[in-house]
Amino acid sequence: MADGFEVKGLTEFQKDLLAVAQNRLPRETKQIMRKIGSKARTYVARKARSEVKKVTGTYHKRWKRGKVFEGHNDELVVRVYNSSPHAHLIEDGHRMVTKDGQEIGFVPGKKVLEKGIQSFDDSGQFESMLSDWLDEMLKDGKL
Numbered sequence: 403m404a405d406g407f408e409v410k411g412l413t414e415f416q417k418d419l420l421a422v423a424q425n426r427l428p429r430e431t432k433q434i435m436r437k438i439g440s441k442a443r444t445y446v447a448r449k450a451r452s453e454v455k456k457v458t459g460t461y462h463k464r465w466k467r468g469k470v471f472e473g474h475n476d477e478l479v480v481r482v483y484n485s486s487p488h489a490h491l492i493e494d495g496h497r498m499v500t501k502d503g504q505e506i507g508f509v510p511g512k513k514v515l516e517k518g519i520q521s522f523d524d525s526g527q528f529e530s531m532l533s534d535w536l537d538e539m540l541k542d543g544k545l
Contacts, residue, residue: 439480446518
């Protein structure tokens with residue numbers, strides 16, 4: 403349900419610094435990933451408010467950032483998800499049925515998470531936050 407971020411705007415030197423930072427400064431690296439995940443959650447929630455006009459329960463209030471963990475190839479991953487019980491119906495779509503159980507149609511999914519992560523990725527916030535953090539680590543002498 404979560405999409406990854408692709409590091410596009412970083413130079414090869416910054417990518418190498420990021421690899422070194424993951425090994426030498428795991429706590430600080432997880433901290434910046436939490437900040438980036440929170441910023442991504444903001445973008446997704448904003449996109450959800452613009453796409454889903456009908457207020458259904460607590461859907462808009464339940465966008466969350468997950469914990470930072472190691473994914474494939476030892477890269478750090480942070481998830482953005484919605485804990486509302488009907489979020490998957492809005493995201494993926496659902497059947498429309500009558501009270502008798504007769505199917506009368508299908509409501510297509512809005513794919514809010516996909517669109518929100520894409521807008522965050524296109525904004526360049528991920529790369530700028532990461533490069534600013536790397537510059538700060540270099541300036542402080544931690545790397």
